[in-house]
Amino acid sequence: MEAYFGPTIEIDLAAIARNYGRIKSQLSKARCGAVVKANAYGLGAEQAAVALHNAGCRDFFVATLEEGLRVRTRVKDAAIYVFHGFRKGQQPQDFIAHNLTPVLNDIAQIEAWNNAASAALHIDTGMCRLGLTPDDLTRLPPIARTVPLVLSHLACASDPAHPKNKEQLALFKQILNRFPGIPASFANSSGVALGSDYHFDLARPGRALYGITRGTTFPPDMENVVTLSAPVMQYRALTQDETVGYGATTVAKKGSVLATVEFGYADGFMRSLAGKVHGYAAGVRVPVVGIISMDMVSVDVTAVPAHLRTPDLRITFIGKEQPIDVIAEMAGTIGYEVFTGLGPRIKRIYI
Amino acid sequence: MEAYFGPTIEIDLAAIARNYGRIKSQLSKARCGAVVKANAYGLGAEQAAVALHNAGCRDFFVATLEEGLRVRTRVKDAAIYVFHGFRKGQQPQDFIAHNLTPVLNDIAQIEAWNNAASAALHIDTGMCRLGLTPDDLTRLPPIARTVPLVLSHLACASDPAHPKNKEQLALFKQILNRFPGIPASFANSSGVALGSDYHFDLARPGRALYGITRGTTFPPDMENVVTLSAPVMQYRALTQDETVGYGATTVAKKGSVLATVEFGYADGFMRSLAGKVHGYAAGVRVPVVGIISMDMVSVDVTAVPAHLRTPDLRITFIGKEQPIDVIAEMAGTIGYEVFTGLGPRIKRIYI
Numbered sequence: 001m002e003a004y005f006g007p008t009i010e011i012d013l014a015a016i017a018r019n020y021g022r023i024k025s026q027l028s029k030a031r032c033g034a035v036v037k038a039n040a041y042g043l044g045a046e047q048a049a050v051a052l053h054n055a056g057c058r059d060f061f062v063a064t065l066e067e068g069l070r071v072r073t074r075v076k077d078a079a080i081y082v083f084h085g086f087r088k089g090q091q092p093q094d095f096i097a098h099n100l101t102p103v104l105n106d107i108a109q110i111e112a113w114n115n116a117a118s119a120a121l122h123i124d125t126g127m128c129r130l131g132l133t134p135d136d137l138t139r140l141p142p143i144a145r146t147v148p149l150v151l152s153h154l155a156c157a158s159d160p161a162h163p164k165n166k167e168q169l170a171l172f173k174q175i176l177n178r179f180p181g182i183p184a185s186f187a188n189s190s191g192v193a194l195g196s197d198y199h200f201d202l203a204r205p206g207r208a209l210y211g212i213t214r215g216t217t218f219p220p221d222m223e224n225v226v227t228l229s230a231p232v233m234q235y236r237a238l239t240q241d242e243t244v245g246y247g248a249t250t251v252a253k254k255g256s257v258l259a260t261v262e263f264g265y266a267d268g269f270m271r272s273l274a275g276k277v278h279g280y281a282a283g284v285r286v287p288v289v290g291i292i293s294m295d296m297v298s299v300d301v302t303a304v305p306a307h308l309r310t311p312d313l314r315i316t317f318i319g320k321e322q323p324i325d326v327i328a329e330m331a332g333t334i335g336y337e338v339f340t341g342l343g344p345r346i347k348r349i350y351i
Numbered sequence: 352m353e354a355y356f357g358p359t360i361e362i363d364l365a366a367i368a369r370n371y372g373r374i375k376s377q378l379s380k381a382r383c384g385a386v387v388k389a390n391a392y393g394l395g396a397e398q399a400a401v402a403l404h405n406a407g408c409r410d411f412f413v414a415t416l417e418e419g420l421r422v423r424t425r426v427k428d429a430a431i432y433v434f435h436g437f438r439k440g441q442q443p444q445d446f447i448a449h450n451l452t453p454v455l456n457d458i459a460q461i462e463a464w465n466n467a468a469s470a471a472l473h474i475d476t477g478m479c480r481l482g483l484t485p486d487d488l489t490r491l492p493p494i495a496r497t498v499p500l501v502l503s504h505l506a507c508a509s510d511p512a513h514p515k516n517k518e519q520l521a522l523f524k525q526i527l528n529r530f531p532g533i534p535a536s537f538a539n540s541s542g543v544a545l546g547s548d549y550h551f552d553l554a555r556p557g558r559a560l561y562g563i564t565r566g567t568t569f570p571p572d573m574e575n576v577v578t579l580s581a582p583v584m585q586y587r588a589l590t591q592d593e594t595v596g597y598g599a600t601t602v603a604k605k606g607s608v609l610a611t612v613e614f615g616y617a618d619g620f621m622r623s624l625a626g627k628v629h630g631y632a633a634g635v636r637v638p639v640v641g642i643i644s645m646d647m648v649s650v651d652v653t654a655v656p657a658h659l660r661t662p663d664l665r666i667t668f669i670g671k672e673q674p675i676d677v678i679a680e681m682a683g684t685i686g687y688e689v690f691t692g693l694g695p696r697i698k699r700i701y702i
Contacts, residue, residue, distance in 0.1 A: 005440040006415070038617035038645055039695070063646040064357070064696065083646070084584060084613065088662055089356040106585050108662065128595045128603065128641075129611050129649060130585055155599050164599050233435060234457050234481055244479045248506050248515050252479065260480050262435065266389035266691035271684050272623070290479075294389055294687055295414040295434070298480060311439055311459065333622050336645055340617035341692055344390070345415065 007230035007263050007346045011043050013051035014351075015223045016209050020055045022221050023205045026192050030199035033059030033185070035206030037067055037083065042340040043210055043226065046074045047350050052209070053078060061204050065090055068100040081120055081149065083130070085109045092116030101148060105130040110141050120149040123175050125168040127155050134171070137178060149202065150179050157190035157198075165194060212335035213325055226339070227319040228346070230263035233296065235309060244298050245290030250275075252289055256302045259286075261315050264295040267343040269317065270331045277330050279315035280322060282308045286315065358581035358614050358697045362394050364402035365702075366574045367560050371406045373572050374556045377543050381550040384410030384536070386557030388418055388434065393691040394561060394577065397425045398701050403560070404429060412555050416441055419451040432471055432500065434481070436460045443467030452499060456481040461492050471500040474526050476519040478506050485522070488529060500553065501530050508541035508549075516545060563686035564676055577690070579669040579697070581614035584647065586660060595649050596641030601626075603640055607653045610637075612666050615646040619693040620668065621682045628681050630666035631673060633659045637666065 024032040034057045040048035049071045058078040062068045068082045086102045103120040104110045124131030152172045156162035183201035189208035191198045211225035236258045244250045278285050281304045289298045324335040375383040385408045391399035400422045409429040413419045419433045437453045454471040455461045475482030503523045507513035534552035540559035542549045562576035587609045595601045632655045640649045675686040
């Protein structure tokens, strides 16, 4: 093949770095880490980690050992914390050999790890998900190694007025009295926006790095990172009214021009967006018509000037014109789910 | 690592082969092909193609050239049709060198292909998506090569009573008069169930192979193919009422036992399922509690006998107890979208 003209996700690594800088500038004393789990929310963990490392980040967070190993191939001199901790089927050496730090979540993990090397501790202050409970702390096995980090996780940080934020903060502070001198981490992206009381020693933003802003106090500041576009495969100038797509649910009118575009739900274009979502073609807003298919979708490009309806035309579905938060809200979900759902057929291009 | 205990998708290749046999048995004269596009609906195109080839399939359908190349690495003596046809940036040699057959969808593709080798033709009889229109056929460029297949696609086959089925059938038959002696293909899974009038020379089922039955006349016949399960990461016996997860949307009661399970929306566990979906643990139906997180979910396992709540417990979310069609309907979508959305962190195990 000479060149690639299929669907693409352009990921602006410089924008990720600038978003990192914006978050960092909110922190007075705390260091700024970065969450790159789930393949950096679907955008590419290795590439994002390198860009963030170049921007000064030295603390990375991933979900699993496998993710940690991937990031370690590209980032040598930084801490990598593994949220899921030390799991059945793993050996301490799997972590130690690659200088990965498990986040131990319960007494069973602490016992299994058995002081093999330094490990972080996760305290549950109100997620009721992973982490040591206050009760667990009263019967903690002896920890013979330096603990590099004690962390907890906010449940309601995206709603600054939620009373749970202050409750969790008070509980976390109380628990930290048991760990004098040990660095603490509490704030995700929304937690950073809650103010310096929530910052402690290390912030660990995720979604704000990638331009997801919905439901937070950050919206005006974060920069768009992702541009997703797909090529037109075929035009269809209708000489009569015609039903479009599976189920014949929608009628396109005589005289309209439809474009069949190479972007379907197998690529992460959620079916729930049908009937709501638009694309942008040469700057013109163009509605999606009918049901979204597995590998393609129909778009009404009648409003695009005829001389621009060429085989080279691409339709942009996520980008500055239609940010991730807008499309996620139309799909009834959050940007995180849209990003992590983008499929493997779409070529990632890093700029 | 000694062994893998993370989330898994068990894919029963023998069940795919048996489903292929069931569909084939519905065909009196037509051959039976198989659609393995979108990585065989997310389940693994190479593995599915080998299983289907062993079951006698010699006609495979994929969406893109890249998918065709992947299937060709595993299946040597079979036709592989590429639905998206010959696209910008590709060379005829990309197809010819691997004996892949493009499905040419419009006059522009036919002209660009320029009789480089045999190619199939796609006629649009009512999808208004890809394919030559009846009008296009009146101005077809000369085709100097043997056409191995003329195909069209049903829009409403999953609704046997829909009048569009017969309209499309009549139009396809009329068009085939222009292509005497050339094999024809019309029926997807639902089209096979519409009866022998719809079968022509080659059927090309997709979803029924993979056990997706919703909205069709096949439900009693197709066999479950996929079992998706994930391990418990941590148990939490509640000593007081507690809110669970992000947004503190749900309260779990004192005395209940929650399990945090390693399966989140980054793995394809759709957020829209929260509050509706169950898992199965040791045969017991266990409800999901609260919002689905990116990497994990909380499940109420109070009903599971205490001696079974071990670190080895796995929760099954898709399988015989909760078939793909049931979970898809709860998510407000179709099984195809759930399968194609299953994430790369889940290990595929072929049995």
